[in-house]
Amino acid sequence: MTTLAPSADTARAHGGPDSDPSSQESGAGGTGNSHDEKKPHGKMLHPVVMTIWVVLAAVALTYLIDAGQFERKDKLVVPGTYHVVPKTQSVATLFAPAVTQSTPQQAAPASLVSAFVAVPNGLIKNAPLIFMVMFVGGMFGVMRKTGVVDAGIDRLLQLTAGNVYMLAPLLMVLIGLGSTLLGFISEYLVIIPMVMVLARRLGLSNLFAVGLVAIAAKVGYIASVTNPLSLAVAQPIVGVPLFSGIAMRIGVFVVFLTLGILYLLVHVRRSGYRRATAQASLQEHPQVKLSGRHKATLVVLAIAAAMLVIGTRELRWGNVELSAFYVLISIVTAAVGRLDSRSAADAFVDGMKGMILAGLLIGLAASVELILQNSLVLDTLIDHFTRLARGQSAVWVANGLMAVQMVLDVFIPSVSGKAAVSMPIIGPIAQLSGVSGQTSVLAFVLGGGLTNLVTPTSGMLLAYLATARVGFGQWLKFILPLFVVLLLLSGGALALAVWTGY
Incomplete structure (x- = not known):
């Protein structure tokens, strides 16, 4: 996730050289304690x-x-x-100088x-998703450059007095609802950098940040109360009405998300977090007030969030449409945030660089299915x-x-x-x-x-x-x-x- 010659704002957003010393942990993102900082991360598998x-x-x-096949209709x-x-069993096939081809008659x-x-x-198969992920990074880069992310998080921490036991459940409920009701999952990539900034302010690790988002989003998928991606295909195949049987899935969602929230909060307590210490640390930072420019940018983001729900739910947006939407929001955010064109473009590109590893991993994961399928x-x-x-x-x-x-x-x-x-x-x-x-x-x-x-x-x-x-x-x-x-x-x-x- 290291970028080449990032700007100071982007470096702070992605844990670069200008970020908090506590965040300089290549594998875990930073836990804020000396024991974790001394871990031999070079031994961790990339x-x-x-x-x-x-x-x-x-x-x-x-x-x-x-090898075998089902017929498909x-x-x-x-x-x-x-x-x-029938399949060729020769081990020499492993070293064949060309791509091996399977047919319905011979595998x-x-x-x-x-x-x-x-x-x-x-990478080609998942290209729409990969580009969407990279554009999410670009959009966050522009948002961070406007200063609205830091100002908004500082304001949120002031309003809640830095109480992670209040913030984490609230955020997880909102994320879980979006996942279980609307099928959001990739859309939450943009939230992770924001939660990382929030965690850093509270002296918590990047593991807390990704845990907060991933547990809530994945529990939403486990329950799939009205998740169209899961139910729209599965339920009609077995002959049950779409979105029926909702009561049981709501029960699963409530129980599982409650356990997920409690599990994360126990992790927070065991990691050495103390509310009083976090509050004292926050008081050392200057009090931040949202400027008119910041407020206007937040209004744009609120409208974008509403459009995201309408687009994915009603207009059936896919990854290509979402990619275009994130580019549009980046341009509008830069204009409202009064960024000049060069600064906005640099911030967008730096944000995309931060998502290159994520995009590569998505493509590599798809290659496993292709190998078995072919x-x-x-x-x-x-x-x-x-x-x-x-x-x-x-x-x-x-x-x-x-x-x-x-x-x-x-x-x-x-x-x-x-x-x-x-x-x-x-x-x-x-x-x-x-x-x-x-x-x-x-x-x-x-x-x-x-x-x-x-x-x-x-x-x-x-x-x-x-x-x-x-x-x-x-x-x-x-x-x-x-x-x-x-x-x-x-x-x-x-x-x-x-x-x-x-």
Whole structure:
């Protein structure tokens, strides 16, 4: 996340040379205590290296797993049509000098050439998302240059007296509602740098910042109360009305988000945060008043937030439309904030530079799915996993289907894509086992949402961590206890759904 010759404002926004000394921690972003500052971060695995290892593991799977295919109709899998496709088994294929090609009659495992070519192809596949992420960074760069971010956060801290136990729950509820009701996830990338500034003011780490955003956003996806990305594909496939069964999902959202908030606040207390110390630190900073220019900029951002909701919900904006919207907001923000054209352009470019790593990780994550798909082993994995759930009691089948979704989410991070591939198979299995379509949808959203908390193939999770400069290993150590608790509660929720005829 290091930029070349950044401006002073941008350097402070992204933890550059001019930022607080407490934030100079390459892996974690800074915790504000001397113990963390002395950690040997050079031993931490770089996220790009980690993702490349995952890509190579996917190449190995193409040699270990049989090739096969389902027939598809309108991009949906046709249940019961899986068949094995003969595959070349020679290890020499690994060193083939060209990209290996699979056909419905003859499959081929991935070669090293195929693996490397999958990297740019993954970037191309996710290009709209990658550009949207980079434009988010550019927009934040312009916002930070106007001074409204620092002034607004200082004002917020003054109004709440720096009470993180009030701020964190409020922000997490708002983020969680946007995620679970509207399907927001990538849109929250722009929030992470702001929360990083907020955390720095309070003497907290970047891990706190990314935890606040990621836990709330991911819990929203786990519950998916009215998340159109999850439900619009999954529910019609199993024959239940769109957005029906909302009561159970609301219960999941309330319980899980409450636990997520409490978990983060316990982490804050254990990290050595003391409210009195934070307040004393804040009093050392000069009292900031929002100028007329700042207030006008905040009005623009409020209108932009409203348009974001309308655009994604009513106008069906995708990543391309969102990218264009962020460029427009950057221009309007620069004009209202009275930035000259050169300063605004420099700030936008510096902000984009800060998102290059996040964009690269999103593309690398997509390459894993491409490798498995091109070698015709993805359908085999789906067929094997779904077979494991057959013939058991309804409660076990419901939990087994959730486990299937958790595993599939590692290989197919796309929510809608996973629904199109798995739900036509899972639906009939669930019905034959006495599991309702509504419960099978619940298993789908729970499984996918849980895995997205920890999987290294989730491009958006990696983008969150890259934006906050938090190492994946550090994130796992932090989130695993909460993940285990939510996993057990999800199993209980599915059991309750079966017993109550949900």
